[in-house]
Amino acid sequence: MSGTLVLVRHGQSEWNLKNLFTGWRDVDLTDQGHGEARAAGQKLKERGLKFDIAFTSDLQRAQKTCQHILDAVGQSDLETVRNQALNERDYGDLAGLNKDDARDKWGEDQVHVWRRSYDVPPPGGESLKDTGARVWPYYLHDMQPHVLRGETVLVAAHGNSLRALIMALDGLTGEEVVKVELGTGVPIIYRLNADSTVASKEILDR
Numbered sequence: 589m590s591g592t593l594v595l596v597r598h599g600q601s602e603w604n605l606k607n608l609f610t611g612w613r614d615v616d617l618t619d620q621g622h623g624e625a626r627a628a629g630q631k632l633k634e635r636g637l638k639f640d641i642a643f644t645s646d647l648q649r650a651q652k653t654c655q656h657i658l659d660a661v662g663q664s665d666l667e668t669v670r671n672q673a674l675n676e677r678d679y680g681d682l683a684g685l686n687k688d689d690a691r692d693k694w695g696e697d698q699v700h701v702w703r704r705s706y707d708v709p710p711p712g713g714e715s716l717k718d719t720g721a722r723v724w725p726y727y728l729h730d731m732q733p734h735v736l737r738g739e740t741v742l743v744a745a746h747g748n749s750l751r752a753l754i755m756a757l758d759g760l761t762g763e764e765v766v767k768v769e770l771g772t773g774v775p776i777i778y779r780l781n782a783d784s785t786v787a788s789k790e791i792l793d794r
């Protein structure tokens with residue numbers, strides 16, 4: 589066994605609440621989202637988790653979630669690395685559109701394919717495969733070495749950037765990843781083997 593990787597999708601954002609495609613738009617957390625992030629930190633504190641390093645994206649909803657968690661576990665000043673590689677999938681021309689309006693315009697099935705399929709990009713945006721092509725190399729180069737040294741690593745990011753990471757960690761196919769949904773502010777704890785494979789996975793659901 590080596591180290592621990594804790595993945596957390598940011599708390600509810602203003603545009604999650606308004607049901608808008610968000611992608612790289614830099615929207616804030618809602619009050620509920622701040623609360624979800626604090627609650628995630630509290631759960632991790634109850635587990636006795638202490639982090640060695642934290643990673644987050646270039647977007648404030650993930651950064652604020654990361655800070656709430658670190659505050660809750662008593663590590664407010666922990667080294668935190670911000671990188672665009674962990675940003676949400678770029679939703680392209682869909683960003684800012686209401687998801688129900690998009691379903692009315694293009695149909696339920698097409699919108700589901702854009703939101704959850706592996707390799708079909710939304711117009712002007714990234715497919716999950718494209719997102720994985722930046723998330724996975726970043727994980728391998730910058731994050732995994734910490735885990736393999738036995739450290740405990742926090743990653744506060746986004747629904748689809750984390751789906752791409754989970755797809756690779758869990759060895760899911762493009763068909764299997766369609767069903768993966770991440771709740772806001774729900775920590776997922778991976779323990780890795782020394783050979784970098786997954787030893788265990790635990791979801792701290794509400």
Ligand SMILES: O=C(O)[C@@H](CO)OP(=O)(O)O
Binds near residue numbers: 609676679703
């Ligand atoms: O709008 C987005 O950027 C994402 C995450 O909130 O939405 P979806 O769940 O539709 O991929």
